[in-house]
Amino acid sequence: MEDMIQKKEGLKFVVVGHVDHGKSTLIGRLLYDTNSLPPDKMEEVKRASEADGSTTEFAFVMDHLEEERKERVTIDTAQIWFRTEKREYVIIDAPGHKQFLKNMITGSSQAEAALLLIDAQEGLREQTHRHAYMLSLLGVKQVMVIINKMDLMDFSQERFNELQDSILKRLGEFGIEPLRVIPISAQMGDNVARASENMSWYDGKTLLDSLDELQAAVKADDGAVRFPVQDIYDQDGEKILVGRMASGTLKKGQEVIFHPCGKTAKIEKIKMFGKDPQQATAGESIGVVLEDGIAMKAMKRGEVACGVDVSPNVGNRLVAQVFWMSGEPCEAGEELELKCATAQVTCQVKKISDRMNSSSLEVIEGAADELRDTEVAKLTLQASDYLCTDAFEVVEETGRFVLMKDGDTVAGGVLH
Amino acid sequence: MDYLDELESQSIYTIREAYHHYPELCLLWSIGKDSTTLLWLVYKAFFGKIPFPCMHIDTTYKFPEMYKFRDHWAKEFNLDLQVYTNQEAIDRGVTYDTHDSIEVCTELKTNALKQAIAKYKYKALFVGIRRDEHGIRSKERYFSPRNQKFEWNYKDQPPELWDQYKNETQEDDHIRVHPLLHWTERDIWHYIKREDIPINELYFAKDGKRYRSLGCMPITNPIDSEADTVDKIIDELENTNTSERAGRAQDKEEAHAMQKLRALGYM
Numbered sequence: 001m002e003d004m005i006q007k008k009e010g011l012k013f014v015v016v017g018h019v020d021h022g023k024s025t026l027i028g029r030l031l032y033d034t035n036s037l038p039p040d041k042m043e044e045v046k047r048a049s050e051a052d053g054s055t056t057e058f059a060f061v062m063d064h065l066e067e068e069r070k071e072r073v074t075i076d077t078a079q080i081w082f083r084t085e086k087r088e089y090v091i092i093d094a095p096g097h098k099q100f101l102k103n104m105i106t107g108s109s110q111a112e113a114a115l116l117l118i119d120a121q122e123g124l125r126e127q128t129h130r131h132a133y134m135l136s137l138l139g140v141k142q143v144m145v146i147i148n149k150m151d152l153m154d155f156s157q158e159r160f161n162e163l164q165d166s167i168l169k170r171l172g173e174f175g176i177e178p179l180r181v182i183p184i185s186a187q188m189g190d191n192v193a194r195a196s197e198n199m200s201w202y203d204g205k206t207l208l209d210s211l212d213e214l215q216a217a218v219k220a221d222d223g224a225v226r227f228p229v230q231d232i233y234d235q236d237g238e239k240i241l242v243g244r245m246a247s248g249t250l251k252k253g254q255e256v257i258f259h260p261c262g263k264t265a266k267i268e269k270i271k272m273f274g275k276d277p278q279q280a281t282a283g284e285s286i287g288v289v290l291e292d293g294i295a296m297k298a299m300k301r302g303e304v305a306c307g308v309d310v311s312p313n314v315g316n317r318l319v320a321q322v323f324w325m326s327g328e329p330c331e332a333g334e335e336l337e338l339k340c341a342t343a344q345v346t347c348q349v350k351k352i353s354d355r356m357n358s359s360s361l362e363v364i365e366g367a368a369d370e371l372r373d374t375e376v377a378k379l380t381l382q383a384s385d386y387l388c389t390d391a392f393e394v395v396e397e398t399g400r401f402v403l404m405k406d407g408d409t410v411a412g413g414v415l416h
Numbered sequence: 417m418d419y420l421d422e423l424e425s426q427s428i429y430t431i432r433e434a435y436h437h438y439p440e441l442c443l444l445w446s447i448g449k450d451s452t453t454l455l456w457l458v459y460k461a462f463f464g465k466i467p468f469p470c471m472h473i474d475t476t477y478k479f480p481e482m483y484k485f486r487d488h489w490a491k492e493f494n495l496d497l498q499v500y501t502n503q504e505a506i507d508r509g510v511t512y513d514t515h516d517s518i519e520v521c522t523e524l525k526t527n528a529l530k531q532a533i534a535k536y537k538y539k540a541l542f543v544g545i546r547r548d549e550h551g552i553r554s555k556e557r558y559f560s561p562r563n564q565k566f567e568w569n570y571k572d573q574p575p576e577l578w579d580q581y582k583n584e585t586q587e588d589d590h591i592r593v594h595p596l597l598h599w600t601e602r603d604i605w606h607y608i609k610r611e612d613i614p615i616n617e618l619y620f621a622k623d624g625k626r627y628r629s630l631g632c633m634p635i636t637n638p639i640d641s642e643a644d645t646v647d648k649i650i651d652e653l654e655n656t657n658t659s660e661r662a663g664r665a666q667d668k669e670e671a672h673a674m675q676k677l678r679a680l681g682y683m
Contacts, residue, residue: 038658062551076573078554079547081600090598102575106557109577219417230429231436235463242461244429273460283417285428287463301436325575339580400578407584408574 010088011216014108017117018125019096022148026186028058033193036082062093077107086212096127101374102325112217113142120153130359136174143178151185155198180210219282223247225307226395228341240287246397251279256305260314260386265295302343304388312390316383323376326410330371340401351380420607427595428461434593437583438540445470447482448630449615450544456613469496475524477632485616502528512634540591548600560592601660602653609646620644
């Protein structure tokens, strides 16, 4: 038990796929078969299912909103904890409707891995393709493909092979190589927690055993040093830059360059309440005090302390792959707020190119005037101020941004 | 970083974001283990000097041990403590003896909070809810807007990704900020142990009973337990299969009660 407690926070995986391909049912089944559901919760699900006139509906474990249960559809993303003998997991349920793509993205953006679910009968559908592509944009690299409802296809190996071929081909186009492709029936429990007797032709692991193969995301302790300034606190005459290490390891006494201001400074102190740290690594929320110098005068939220070895990109013109998540389209020429790490600038959409359907990946227009909900395009943005960014592959936190309108996020962007 | 460091760091980041964007904010301190843990995280985020008030919405039905604990630690942490009660409802005779618990919750918690926000003009509130507490809370965002009527538009929540939160509100809206959203009950107790956070005595077993979740006295029931230390509580939780809020009556009165309470502005 002690080992379990010492380990990392639960590994987070998201379950995605087309509507009605059985995402919520699979999660309910997984929890049920691992005895993860408290008796009173199971009781609540049974009662709600009966009131609704159906046999126990596994999907109700995740679908808690009245509207979700009545309409039998997941509207918003939810999270639930469960554990195997090996470790703890956080399962993120994501809605399968195109209309709720923003909720699918909200859920997937927090995931270290994904299960892409495909209905054996229906095969690859519009949201299967779209979700697969979104995973690649969000940088979720660990993917397992789950072919569900095998019972409806008489557990046919032929059907499984056919679907496996098409999904592998599709995912290969975005550079995703799934760890496994598993035939299951969430409703009956085949290959979820127990090996299926109906599919003796499948000699791979069950889904539950496969989960233990997923790797926890590793913080980039050895990456380029990036410390985005979140705020400045003035306490007892001491100016403390607070923020969270985005990448790398920052050491007391180290020389850094702040971007975009370009000023050099030396780290006098690293502060964490109740500690006297000599260094801070990626993911840690810290305070930093600089040695006296001119840099402090230029300091403000949005400046990024960078190591002198790997320089970021500093500029006011960005070209990025952008996915749009609002019913109100993006129009060429309009102004939006851009937030990258802790920096916020106003920017103008200068150009929309390669406007694309995020499911079929067909280019709708080479040069476009607008970008609509769920579509993806290459945007050229002119910012009101200089920004410190990186390629997503170098530093994730400074290689991605959101666009906001009236205080709400309407799009996400990735810099390559 | 171990996993508790990761949970802590994420919460501190969220806390500092909220303070940067909404300086007119306060922490809702219910005196329970979660909001007390949140208070501790806030204390750490600001290096021991909390720059905003902490508010206790007092239904007047809390346990005497809770009031004692509140007053003692408010002094120790040097808190700017605000206590608010919906006196008008109490004067009107709203009690657990005469009204059903959903009505009392709405009057003495939700409406009290509405009045307090109107009085102090807060734009944001820190609330110590967690996703694992209830299916409905599992659908929450870190930054969750509420309009003046406190309605939660759960069917159309703004997307939230990469720790970029909503940083603007309409005139009369406020934002609920949930820095503990990603913690579980067990995480909270492991953290309480590691950080030695003061926790109300009601959580520890006496004569074979303890409280696992604290609410108003008439609708909060203790569980059978021998766990009288933090270690024993952790041990108990590692081996239990009952949900945390099983002792909270208002969650169960009818289907979707929690959703209805939350849509109306319940915490």
